[in-house]
Amino acid sequence: MRNPxxxxxxRWSDSDARADGGEPASTRSFFDRDSVRSAPFWLPPxxxxxxxxxxxxxxxxxxxxxxxxxxGEPDYTDLDVENYxxxxxxxxxxxxxxxxxxxxxxxxSPAWSELTVEPVWNSLGNTIALxxxxxxxxxxxxxxxxxxxxxxxxxxxxxxxxxxxxxSLSFVVTAKFWLYxxxxxxxxxxxxxxxxxxxxxxxxxxxxxxxxxxxxxLIWQFSGYAMIVYLxxxxxxxxxxxxxxxxxxxxxxxxxxxxxxPQLRTATVSALVVITVxxxxxxxxxxxxxxxxxxxxxADILATRMVREAYANQNWAxxxxxxxxxxxxxxxxxxxxxxxxxxxxxx
Amino acid sequence: xxxxxxxxxxxxxxxxxSAAAAGATGLAGCSSLTGGGTETDAGMSEIxxxxxxxxxxxxxxxxxxxxxxxxxxxxxxxxxxxxxxAARGNLDQVVSNRxxxxxxxxxxxxxxxxxxxxxxxxxxxxxxxxxTDDLKENYLPGPKAQAQLDGTYVTVPLxxxxxxxxxxxxxxxxxxxxxxxxxxxxADVVDACAAVAENTDAVPFAQQTSGPWSTIQLWETxxxxxxxxxxxxxxxxxxxxxxxxRSALENVVELSEYYPSDASSISFTxxxxxxxxxxxxxxxxxxxxxxxxxxDDEFNYGEQWGQVTYPGSEGSYLLNMDSxxxxxxxxxxxxxxxxxxYCGTTDAQVRFNRxxxxxxxxxxxxxxxxxxxxxxxxDDFTSADSQPPSIQHGLAVSPEIKTxxxxxxxxxxxxxxxxxxxxALVGAFE
Numbered sequence: 001m002r003n004p005x006x007x008x009x010x011r012w013s014d015s016d017a018r019a020d021g022g023e024p025a026s027t028r029s030f031f032d033r034d035s036v037r038s039a040p041f042w043l044p045p046x047x048x049x050x051x052x053x054x055x056x057x058x059x060x061x062x063x064x065x066x067x068x069x070x071x072g073e074p075d076y077t078d079l080d081v082e083n084y085x086x087x088x089x090x091x092x093x094x095x096x097x098x099x100x101x102x103x104x105x106x107x108x109s110p111a112w113s114e115l116t117v118e119p120v121w122n123s124l125g126n127t128i129a130l131x132x133x134x135x136x137x138x139x140x141x142x143x144x145x146x147x148x149x150x151x152x153x154x155x156x157x158x159x160x161x162x163x164x165x166x167x168s169l170s171f172v173v174t175a176k177f178w179l180y181x182x183x184x185x186x187x188x189x190x191x192x193x194x195x196x197x198x199x200x201x202x203x204x205x206x207x208x209x210x211x212x213x214x215x216x217x218l219i220w221q222f223s224g225y226a227m228i229v230y231l232x233x234x235x236x237x238x239x240x241x242x243x244x245x246x247x248x249x250x251x252x253x254x255x256x257x258x259x260x261x262p263q264l265r266t267a268t269v270s271a272l273v274v275i276t277v278x279x280x281x282x283x284x285x286x287x288x289x290x291x292x293x294x295x296x297x298x299a300d301i302l303a304t305r306m307v308r309e310a311y312a313n314q315n316w317a318x319x320x321x322x323x324x325x326x327x328x329x330x331x332x333x334x335x336x337x338x339x340x341x342x343x344x345x346x347x
Numbered sequence: 348x349x350x351x352x353x354x355x356x357x358x359x360x361x362x363x364x365s366a367a368a369a370g371a372t373g374l375a376g377c378s379s380l381t382g383g384g385t386e387t388d389a390g391m392s393e394i395x396x397x398x399x400x401x402x403x404x405x406x407x408x409x410x411x412x413x414x415x416x417x418x419x420x421x422x423x424x425x426x427x428x429x430x431x432x433a434a435r436g437n438l439d440q441v442v443s444n445r446x447x448x449x450x451x452x453x454x455x456x457x458x459x460x461x462x463x464x465x466x467x468x469x470x471x472x473x474x475x476x477x478x479t480d481d482l483k484e485n486y487l488p489g490p491k492a493q494a495q496l497d498g499t500y501v502t503v504p505l506x507x508x509x510x511x512x513x514x515x516x517x518x519x520x521x522x523x524x525x526x527x528x529x530x531x532x533x534a535d536v537v538d539a540c541a542a543v544a545e546n547t548d549a550v551p552f553a554q555q556t557s558g559p560w561s562t563i564q565l566w567e568t569x570x571x572x573x574x575x576x577x578x579x580x581x582x583x584x585x586x587x588x589x590x591x592x593r594s595a596l597e598n599v600v601e602l603s604e605y606y607p608s609d610a611s612s613i614s615f616t617x618x619x620x621x622x623x624x625x626x627x628x629x630x631x632x633x634x635x636x637x638x639x640x641x642x643d644d645e646f647n648y649g650e651q652w653g654q655v656t657y658p659g660s661e662g663s664y665l666l667n668m669d670s671x672x673x674x675x676x677x678x679x680x681x682x683x684x685x686x687x688x689y690c691g692t693t694d695a696q697v698r699f700n701r702x703x704x705x706x707x708x709x710x711x712x713x714x715x716x717x718x719x720x721x722x723x724x725x726d727d728f729t730s731a732d733s734q735p736p737s738i739q740h741g742l743a744v745s746p747e748i749k750t751x752x753x754x755x756x757x758x759x760x761x762x763x764x765x766x767x768x769x770x771a772l773v774g775a776f777e
Contacts, residue, residue, distance in 0.1 A: 070446070113747070115748065115777060116774075116777055183613075187612065200608070205557070207761040294753045296757035297754070297758045311439065312746055
């Protein structure tokens, strides 16, 4: 079945171009309309998604404008953007501190709290660093693995399975697993470092390595996914392109760089979307690794901060505010993808 | 479906309008979730008890408690529900969601004290009906204060775990030439650790640092030992002396030199096992650590392991308690009160604590059924000059302040910067 939105768009563009006479649409019975007759198919999911996804998003946004602190009814009559001012308080110091140059960030004192409330700069910075670092390396590694596997190596299926396997594990399992891996005495990472004369290194609570260690574990888990997406795209490129490049005398590197990789744009964008969304969801990983939602300032991300505000502090409105910030970040990632799909007429 | 049938002119505006309508429906649905209350008039309907004791000694303890209750009150139905995931945090989230939906359980497992402020308005006064003169006479002042929210009795403490313990492996200390009874201050513990490091191959001080909770416990114990009960109470009252706080942190930094080298990668269980296997000399923990020892026949109290009050904190019994509060808008008012009254009896508390490894909060309990270690702890408790509340275990400070303190310690674990952490801890109350 075709995408319903595409169908709707075709109708929109078709309606003006109708010049073949025939019965005008308006005179036909309402119940004969195609959209009405197909309603049993599209209406239930449409309403369910409207209610449980978009309804919840809108409700969460409204909640972020209140002063709700968990008990009783949120007061929807007194809406303001105070929470956003608190979240982004002291922007100059905040932005400087995310790149390691700033001093003290001053917290805000909103009406709903007797205590000073910290802005989100630190966790925002960590979230972006994790997202960018993780996504870039994950894609690069996935591409390299895909090209290697695509070169017609022996045991191709075995390698493909090995690389993809970590993705089937849950974050809880991988977090506990990497806690062992990073152990200074018995962990494989430190044994490997020891073999080249480094270490043993404290990793799990080391402020300089913490976030990197988390990103590394996530890369281990998800580069296999990037590989599969790239591999599928590589398989879709006709072998004549490879042959033509060869005939023209291109080296292997040049052939990939000039001919093959430029054709992987769609694959890159779709893998990127999924992978960055995984980075936003790294909450489970941090929760399992640090035994709670207090991973420490060097690895605190928006998701851990959000849960802390909402569930530990009962600052539901402020938690919702952080959720909206996360939602907007996710939109920024997904929107270009949807737009490019739209431009290519695939939506 | 072919495109030549698409002639009904369904416009984007229509689509938008229906999307908006769907959104509005969503909102209406959500608000009705929080609006509707479930009223029950049958006072003796079944008790819905939510707890996170879904395994181990906690599960055995709650089962023993409920068994005792059902023997005494066979007419009251019970719908006990462990919230899986076993963590108290998950339980709080469930209760929080239930309260938002105006559908509280009869009671649930919670820390008393300042943690009660989290759902403050949702609790109701049970003085007189549950908190009778008998309870008031037989709870010591410390636990009694923790049962109250702003002077109103709302909850019944069920057990007490002590935080200011120092457990040790006897053989390791003998080899190191350290007499635990001779230690009289937190600084002495550091010296003893140095002696262990010098004279044995064991790790002097078993500790986990992947999560901040063990370090907060240790610091609050050291603060109590160094600054005394007055300094400790000043801190939890928001009026702490930054020098005392820093001094306690500096002692923890010194101790951290004697942690296992993989402290950041291990859990409490692994750290405690090091003591049991003779790989570590000391561990500072709540007395649940002893629960693990009692499961090992080769590792006995007074022989292979021992416990002293954390040096310097003698005379104080640093409290960690669980309790069952009473919700206003209770689904089973009479039954819940009957159950809470039962929890306040010595019979209930002995049954529960025998399995849990903690001690009864009532001073008149017959503890002869408890093990030797518990009996010693109970003697310490009833003869203690003060029973201060634990910060880490939610009694001393409100959840929001506790989050700030935990954040400060999650930073402390990264860099062990006593100055910055001391400022953050005193600032946690602002």
